[in-house]
Amino acid sequence: MTETRPKTVLVLCTGNSCRSQMAEVILNHDLAPQVRAISAGTRPQPKVADGAIAALQAAGLPTEGLHPKDVEAVIHEPIDLVVTVCDNARESCPVFPRPVPSLHLPFHDPHGEPLESFLRVRDDIRARLVPAVRAALGL
Secondary structure, eight states, rough: HHHHHHHEEEEESSSSSOOOOOOHHHHHHHHHTEEEEEEEEESSOSOOHHHHHHHHTTTOOOOOOOOOOBBGGTTTOOOSEEESSHHHHHTOOOOOOOOOOOOEEEOOOOSSOOOHHHHHHHHHHHIHHHHHHHHHHHO
16 A cells, blocks of 8 residues: 655745634644645744634634744745735745645735634635635545
């Protein structure tokens, strides 16, 4: 029996502090073990937004170890799909060492808004991004 590695999905955003972090956790939870999601930013913020952490925890999802990462740190990973979740990241999406399929699915930026906004974006990510990634990877 051959060991098949999970498909690696890179979720890219500008700050890597809200939407891409929530998407990483949700994809890893909902599509495990077929998908390994990682996230990064084109201009990472110093920390993950408290609202994003609270929204994930409210859904019983793990948040330990989440931290913003620069896309340069993951550019040489064996990425099967790049998902941009904000328009700015799509415009400044880096050129990868090899061609990588990409998907652009923008989500509202809840940064600085009340927790309800983060909860809505979390649910929107789960409702739209999970099936889109599943379809894009043929799972």
